[in-house]
Amino acid sequence: MEQTDKKATEESGRMPLNAGDTGYGSVAGPGLSGTMNGSESAPLLIPEPEPEPFQQWQPLTKEELEVAAGGPGWRKVRLHLVLLFWLTWVAMLTSSIAIIVISPRPVVTPLKWWQKSLFYQLQPDLPIEQQANGSGGINVLCKQLPYLRSLGIGALILEGLFDKKASPLRFNATGERIGTLPQIQHLFAECNKEGIKVVLNICEVDLLGPRDEAGNADETSNLSAIVHHTLRFWLEQGAAGFAICDTDPVYSEKTLLEWKDVFKEFSSEEEERIIVVKQTSDVLPPLKISSQSNVTLVDVVLRSILPSSQHPLSAKEVADAIETHLQTREDSWHYWTVGGKAPHDLKNLLLVLMMTLPGSPVVQYDEDIDQTQNASLKVNTNKLTDIDPDEGRKKKKHRLALALFTALSRSRAREEALLFGNFTFLPFNSSTNSSSSNSTLPSPSSPPILAFLRSWGCVHFLILLNAGPELHALDPAWAPSLPKAGVFVSSTGMDRLGSTSLETLELRPHEAIVIKLFDAGSYS
Structure with missing residues (x-):
């Protein structure tokens, strides 16, 4: 053991300083020898590896596609999916047509x-x-x-x-x-x-x-x-x-x-x-026209x-x-x-x-x-x-009358519900509303509020008439089946605009109001 260590020490003493990868100095790069002459002639920059030769893209063959897609079984799956899609689409279309045909809809009456x-x-x-x-x-x-x-x-x-x-x-x-x-x-x-x-x-x-005396005209x-x-x-x-x-x-x-x-x-x-x-x-x-x-x-x-x-x-x-x-x-x-x-x-x-x-x-x-x-x-x-x-x-009176006449005429011309819509008379319950705490119920001689509905499909127009000299508020329990929200179409004072709610609506004396009703979230 002692002889071996001694021999190694002697060899290390004879080792040169610039001894390649076994000494302390320059690190030999690829292809370089560990000698001094080799170290000095080595390039300072390491060249990049050359790119691989370019291969032109070519489409896969049918066999390669079948292998990539999982084999012939995938073709059957795709055919079934496409068939299912079209069957579903046809079923939805048929159902929509059946709903349209079966659903009741207003019949347009040709008008003279x-x-x-x-x-x-x-x-x-x-x-x-x-x-x-x-x-x-x-x-x-x-x-x-x-x-x-x-x-x-x-x-x-x-x-x-x-x-x-x-x-x-x-x-x-x-x-x-x-x-x-x-x-x-x-x-x-x-x-x-x-x-x-x-x-x-x-x-x-x-x-x-x-x-003549009988009332007949003189034919002569x-x-x-x-x-x-x-x-x-x-x-x-x-x-x-x-x-x-x-x-x-x-x-x-x-x-x-x-x-x-x-x-x-x-x-x-x-x-x-x-x-x-x-x-x-x-x-x-x-007229007696039984024969015709x-x-x-x-x-x-x-x-x-x-x-x-x-x-x-x-x-x-x-x-x-x-x-x-x-x-x-x-x-x-x-x-x-x-x-x-x-x-x-x-x-x-x-x-x-x-x-x-x-x-x-x-x-x-x-x-x-x-x-x-x-x-x-x-x-x-x-x-x-x-x-x-x-x-x-x-x-002001002339301007109000002209504005009311024009608004009603245009509404009747463009709204099918006002032109030939269905008519429904609405029995009415009303209560007198006043800012005074001593408000009383309407007198028996006070005219009641009159109301009727003109409907065409899902469009409803509510007409309210207060012929009396008192202020009336609608009873919240009145006509519970009607939508509560609506928008003003016209009024006798032509001063009601925008949306309204039947639960808070008040009718002024001698006032008539036309309201277009709509369900919550609907703007038709």
Whole structure:
């Protein structure tokens, strides 16, 4: 052992300092010897290994793909997945179609032009009360036609064109105070340009001439042929129809059948001529058409909401008349007018009612929406140096009436529920609400709140009417099946905007409100 250690010591003493990887000095790199000469000739930077030669990409073969995809079994799995996807898609499509077919949906009833039109009833001489020339009524009306069309009016019922005691020979001539035949022909031409129909009111005009004691017309005078000639004359001018009363002698099966034969010569699918009957009695006398039950002798029945009265009706009488019509409403298509005398405070309420009832409204001439009245009011107001309170209130009244009429007309034109939706009368429970702690219940003489619903599919319009002079709040337990949320469409004051809740809604005195209801989270 001692000899071995001694020998190793001697060898280490003879080892050079620069002895490669066995000494203390430069570390020999790859390919370098451990000698001094080899160390000095070695490169200082180690070269990077050369990249492998580039191999061009080539697609896998069918066998290689099958191996990579797991073999032929994967093909069957993919086919089954694709088949399952298409079967599921077809099943979903079939189920959707079945749900659509089975689900109840409203049936769109094709409406005639007179069912979609808003009627405006006036006398052509009404707008010329301030005109110096008595024959300017027709010309003034012609200038207002674009304005009336912008309000949504689609048909005019012209009154006062014919003398009620005139014979059929003078049926195609008018009095001097209204205008001449060329003026009326000009009116028809202008109405045709604006797309407005014209219906001539011949109610209470004696068309059949003298009659005997039994009420029969003198057949020897050949008055029937004269009347038919007169009807053709006005139909050729462009008249869309005629309005008669149920008390007129012409309101009979025989006469109306003859009129219908004349109308067929001038009628088409889009330009059908109509017969309007104004109902003056409580019950419309029926026509005996058993032999021709498929013939409609009367196209339009014009009914009054309020009964005729010599004195203005009270708010309670107005509410009772409205409630009677709402509860006994028939399924036939009706045309509504106010008819009787109502308090001025209920004027806008009755307009809301007419525009939302099933059927079509016939609006009587109203100076609040007359263009000439608004223009003169604007001029008079501008001439005032100081603001006249009366003129200011009058101007505000005109502006409110015009805004309400326009809003209701546009809503009825674009909302199917208001045009031909289902009707539901809603019995109502209400409570008087007041800021005072001494609030009392409504008196027995106070008119109740009236409400009805117009529905089409999932769209519901709620119409609330408060004809009384008291403030009313809705009972939270009233109509629990109705959605509680809604948005204001219009109101008599035109000051209700945005969303609302039936649980917190209060009706002001003499107020009518139209609300479009929607379920929570729905904005349809």
